[in-house]
Amino acid sequence: MPKDSGIGASSKRREDVRFLTGAGNYTDDINVHGQAYVHFLRSDIAHGRIKSIDTSAAEAMPGVVKVFTGKDFEGVGGMPCGWEVTDKHGAPMQEPPHPILAQGKVRHVGDPIAAVVADSLEQARDAAEAIDLDIEVLPAVMNMKTAAQDGATLVHDDLKNNICYDWQLGETDDAKVDEVFANAAHVTTLDLVNNRLVANPMEPRVAVGEYKPGTGDYTLFTTSQNPHVIRLLMCAFVLGLPEHKVRVVAPDVGGGFGTKIFHYAEEAFCTFAAKACNRPVKWTSSRSEAFMSDAHGRDHVSKIELALDADNNFIGLRTNTYANLGAYLSTFSSSVPTWLHGTLMAGNYKTPVIQVNVKAMFTNTVPVDAYRGAGRPEATYQLERVVDKAARELGVDPIALRRQNFITQFPYDTPVALTYDTGDYNGTMDKLEVAADLAGFAARRAESEANGKLRGLGINCYIEACGIAPSNIVGMLGARAGLYDAATVRVNATGSISVMVGAHSHGQGHETAFPQVVADMIGIDESMVEIVHGDTSKIPFGMGTYGSRSLAVCGSAMVKATEKVIEKAKKIAAHLLEAAEADIELKDGQFSVAGTDKSVAWGDVTLTAYVPHNYPLEVEPGLEETAFYDPANFTYPAGAYACEVEVDPETGQVTVEAFNAADDFGNIVNPMIVDGQVHGGIGQGIGQALLENCAYDEKGQLLSASFMDYAMPRADDVPFYGVDHSSQTPCTHNPLGVKGCGEAGAIGSPPAVVNAVLDALNSGGKAVDHIDMPMSPSRVWAAMNS
């Protein structure tokens, strides 16, 4: 029986009413009295040396408040990177400065050069056109492999080369890896590209900075996934402001997908300029600006080699990846190709020897950072493509080959630094085989062929590591932040509850799912519980939402805080019931004395806490508790996906005919929301596999700079999904036994789609090994005809 409230119920998303009726409060809806507008003059050159900037004409234009250039920020810090990666020789990564406005050089199309603050946006734009720039064009550094060579043009003149770090994980002894490959019965090798993506949340980025001269307080309203992280980075590293004088508010945020995790120059600028101009300053990104200033995702070029023994057991895996970081280090960029990617290269398989090599490169492109999945899709894509290719080369069933190599004993220490606590990969594969009706595939293929189409089936397994933690370990790995989270449970006198959480909801449905947990623990109606998030002046210091961490990490803090509340409430109830605390039980919102019919309601206890007339003297009045939670380990959601495509052999057009997902997310709080998260992730994965392509030309011009050329997936590009999450191995180390579900769809789906297309082509007699994403009709056609 499905539950109708509490943990396990598909409660309808209460926040959707305001989103769908236009009653949301997004950052662009916030207008502060007297605000001025900033327009950023951005470089249209990928790489150049700034000879001069003359702003005098612009300053004299109507409505102009002030014109800023890099010079105005010489005493100010640059944009920080939150993760120091140590390279394989023990040296810290090269960390070039990242000024708020360009200093000395421009390094990508979109790099902000000057900022005009004016009474109106149009006046700011007019004045920006009057800025006289003299920029000497330099050759653009675009190709990662040539950028890594000695003598290559340098993106940053003060660095020794364009390599941020040369990193390695797993087996350090090259000879040992060589030996495994030399002794292998079969080696499968694959070169592939994980295409660069633009996240394109529906809401572009916005920042409104405000300064109150009377008190010296700043407020920054911003489209962020993690307001406390922004406040910490901006105060401590960029502007040097005391945190208690700065409030950061991230109200309703219209999608993030990772790209709103990072601290951006525009946020620091608006905060700085609000004081410098003595006026609130607002910036709203246009969609065109978003394409050239939001951190991009992916962009890896990899070679992967898989060694198998004569019985088709995986015996070794070696990868060599070039990871594009773009022109500057975005906040968490350095961690993505390393600790979020290399650590996942074992996947679901017990490969004993693994070596991961990553060269992270500076190029004259927009900075690259985490995008839904962040490193884990890049790992999964390599692994699952090479496994599929191996199956084809060996003529074995791709599912059987995977099953044969699955990890089945837990906990499992991988050769790449993780300990998987639990899982059941055969369990999800069993579910998938049924849900996707794999037995009926041959008949469906015959039907497609009768209609002149090729049909393919692609299988994929994935594992991801969510809720990155614990802080002491990630600190050793270079993180410059903790990765705990926090919640305050504030019970009001009449029994309703406000939960202040460090996680931030920007589409995930926290406002619905989090109350389900607290209400369930106490046994009251969900509507009595509400969460508060997104405002540093209201919530405890939490780390925000990314990496599928919210429920696993912040939800755990919330459970701990609720437990403390219940413990205290029991003391009060024991006093009211004149019973021993140990005898008090809480069920359905009633405290009762075990074995008696004596009870007192939740609301009477909460009222007593705030009107403590008849009250235990040793207990403090009030009912409010805070908990911080630092997980002991990552969580490891895993699953198996199946995609069926049709390919039109005349045009190369691919259509996704069916997509089924079997995920193990451990325990589930709201199945409907989880389904929705998987749907959205798969949609983005299909987008990456078939449509999305952020492309530059050799001069560093962005070719896909608008929706005219950047293809987002639309409703008719995706099928109705089948999602099964009935295979559950609860996480062993958090109180809810939950694992996180936000990224799985985007991680697990691209290889399934690509494997399906290749299966279709091979079934039609085209011996095609690989096609890089996006598998656009022209690429598929070219591959069929080469």
Place this chain on the structure above:
Amino acid sequence: MYNFEFEKPSTVADAVSALGGEDAQALGGGQTLIPTLKQRLAAPSTLVSLGGIPDIQGVCIEDDGSVAIGGATIHATVASEAAGSYPALAALAGQIGDPAVRNRGTIGGSLANNDPAACYPAGALGSGATIITNTRQIAADDFFEGLFSTALEEGEIITTVNFPVPQAASYQKFLQPASRFALVGVYLARFADGVRVAVTGASEDGVFRWSEAEEALNKEFRQDALTGLSINPANMIADLHGSKAYRAHLVSVMTKRAIEACM
């Protein structure tokens, strides 16, 4: 966007005189022009909206059986009102953009703009339509002069487009994955006195007639009439979404599908 004056006349004569002002420009549905203005790529002093002129809106059937469409008629109107009289053209209009675009964008704006990937130019050229302006009549064969360029003079307004109705016609559009304009679109119309095949999306010179295919089909209108024919890729467009060879190949495939649809 730069500032501009806005006028919304109710007659063609008033529109023409308003367009006589310096740097004045006609505004149809604004689906191309407004984004251009927003990016500050154009700076007209006055926008003269053609949306308030009843005379140049709507679809009607002329005495000779041809379909006349007012120059300021939106795509959605053509999609619904020409469905009975000229289904292939109505289908073309119904595949342009999305509902918002179809309820704003106009046939006159589309033809005047002559985007190399637009649909209406193929429909007009394939049908042998006549473009009627405030001063003259221009045969479609003489109207399209290359990328974004037409025979229209400065300030000249498309008031009506007159489509002879063929015995059978089909528009086959292969979508550019991002914009969903035509990566390649083929409009084939079969008249009693001959077949016309117009191709959009493919050529660096904009919409064109594939005369070899027309000749072959005029000899015999058969499904395999194109066997042995191909388009020279040299003049095809190459971009992120398709090479020259791919576009040339698609012209053949889409033409073949149009023939099948007209059998």
